Amino acid sequence: MNLRSSGTQPVRLEQDVVLARQTARKLATELGMRLIDQTKLVTAVSELARNTVVYGGGGDMDWQVLDDIGRVGLRLSFRDQGPGIPDIRLALTDGWTSGGGLGLGLTGARRLVDEFDLQTAPGEGTCVTITRWT
């Protein structure tokens, strides 16, 4: 797997969620991703970026354009130094929320992408990485 390009941008304020969506849309368009796949990816980015701001107290989004045999993909990581998730299984349950949301952010985002990885520990922040291939 080759790394074509990469970058990082802050995800600290509500407005940054919009900017994260716009970056994901731009990259997905440049990759020639189908509209439906773009929409799924951008929606997942929106959910995860909001989690970073609301639950993680702000963080960063790293993006990577990847080149694998015969396919290209976009990988995005959302990192924060927040309280972390004490119970991963619970957090990945539909409809469960620690805040006032619908509890669809994390689980919904997972359904919208090809690869999903969650690294977290209480007091050590959270890093969610998603990948969507063309």
Next chain:
Amino acid sequence: MDRIPILQMGEYLLVTIQVDMHDQLALNLQEDLSERISRTSAKGVLIDISALDMVDSFIGRMIGTISGLSRIMDAQTVLVGMQPSVAITLVELGLTLPGVSTALNVERGMQKLRDRVERS
């Protein structure tokens, strides 16, 4: 502060969302709409989202809340213009917008709104 314009046409209110909304903007719209329904005694609300290329759980929840609160205030809501890719994504996300009335475009949406207002 950013606001999404709400147009009044007789006893109907018309909202066309044309910007990439941040969360506060969505919450403002929710408040503004309830205030306008109360002030104008509007019977129907048409929300056009044909320009939205993404609806996430936050915006989805806002749409559901607007629909619910307008019903409590004796007004009907119809959501129109959802792009197919947005609809597919919403369902996959797990959000099917129960209780929200929808139509494919503004024309059909207005018709549906009139029918519903007449029946209520």
